[in-house]
Amino acid sequence: MIAGIDIGGTTSKIGLVLDGRVLRQTRIPTTGHADDHAFAQALATAVRSLLADEGGGSLEAVGIGAPNANQFTGIIEMAPNLPWKHDVPLARMLQDRLNVPAVLGNDANAAALGEWRYGAGKGYDDLLVVTIGTGVGSGFIVNGSLLLGSAGNAGELGHMTLAMDGRPCTCGRKGCLEAYVSIRGMRQTYAELANDLDLLKEEGVKCIADAAHAGDRAAQRTFEETVHWLAVGLANAVAVTGPRRVVLFGGIVRSGDLLLAPLKKAFHSALLNIYQGRVDLTVSALPDDDAALLGAAALTTIPMKIRK
């Protein structure tokens, strides 16, 4: 059995994974702990409690997916959305507490591994997985391995610049894909198109989708623009790594008629001719509740490569 842990900004999920299935899961708050050691302790306690509920069984390893995680060092590096502003060596902290090997990885890479091992990317040696939520994350499988890059931080498709002098992004630069395609980006597009900045804070993607279905033109155009930017961003990623399949994950991509259907069309017309017919686009096949845990568990299947 492998323990999968998914660290989120407010809540962290912990699950026991066996043969690509989540046997049992729980969650604890990410915030409110005395310090990072207390948080690591709470995670370890949760793992032990799940094991006890499962009636024992042997734990092989721990896989942890987190924002701003460095796969090479096992450290969460100055994550802007987590309570700790210093480096947190969470892999080592859990390894010490649970006495099994622990691997820490970027949450988007974890999602990619989860899709590759257990989901819609199974059997694809060249794969791109894009998760769309508050931000946009991505993980690339190339030549049958996770693409980590020289410093363990490759795969930041969300921060590909698409609009010169475009919208400010949370990263401090301008015109990133994420500034247009994420939940935050769609909300901003809607507020701009509807000419009502109050919408910026209120509207979820579900509300925008409902409005689009009810005939609201600004909401419909919000989806059209989102599709446009995402199609170009995906086509650009294909031109670099040449995947056979692209898998999308996240609530937004479930808006089928508003997003996926037009996206497939826009993606294929955005592709360079040599990739036409050689790459398909699909959505995650994993249950929403389990995906992050399966991905975190899948991190343990790749070697940690600590480099200087």
Add this chain to the structure above:
Amino acid sequence: MIAGIDIGGTTSKIGLVLDGRVLRQTRIPTTGHADDHAFAQALATAVRSLLADEGGGSLEAVGIGAPNANQFTGIIEMAPNLPWKHDVPLARMLQDRLNVPAVLGNDANAAALGEWRYGAGKGYDDLLVVTIGTGVGSGFIVNGSLLLGSAGNAGELGHMTLAMDGRPCTCGRKGCLEAYVSIRGMRQTYAELANDLDLLKEEGVKCIADAAHAGDRAAQRTFEETVHWLAVGLANAVAVTGPRRVVLFGGIVRSGDLLLAPLKKAFHSALLNIYQGRVDLTVSALPDDDAALLGAAALTTIPMKIRK
């Protein structure tokens, strides 16, 4: 000894390579042959003649770099700039004639392998090589392997879309990096800025550089815009594959004060913060005359992976 062959639109170069040095080289016209078989025959004859001049010695393999070459199949696929509009299985044709293994690869991938094995990329397991000429080619080394993609055609950074509804590109789409950064692109930028479309046909990059040095504002701005687009394109590539080093190749990048110096600055400010200080930018260390031959020879060092 390895025979390196570089197929160009008008001329093809043939060289003998040993230990990363070109011992001897010659060239034949690419055009004017009765058919592709006659061309393959002429290449084989040139290789034999070089071997004879070298006083014998044993040939181990042949590496061929060509536009529109598919590494997986050994076939040149419908190359718009070569005389044959059908598929040419050049690897097999030379293997049959010279009785040694032959590997065919994309010319930009060959350049990347050449820099990686023998040039400015030596020792870098995560590397990006960008060649800037009439077009823009790129080859990525990731995790210590050439990135080929699922269909053998990854690494088309020149066709990353950067300008929405931008300039028409030779690929039939709009706003590609290559439409702005190549020799052709710079010439167009200069013609537009100088408001003189006659310049489109005449000006080489050397002339634009001379004009810039002489104080011509349109020529200076041409370099500034080229630097801007290239910096963003490179930063976008870094956000996908996370290389430790970027190597630039081609006549344009030798315009040091006009291009390389401002590019280094623009590149670093275009990078996402997590890559700051983790990737450097440099120019090819290989002699212009030898680079393509060394690259073609380096193709033989990677396995051909024929896939369905």
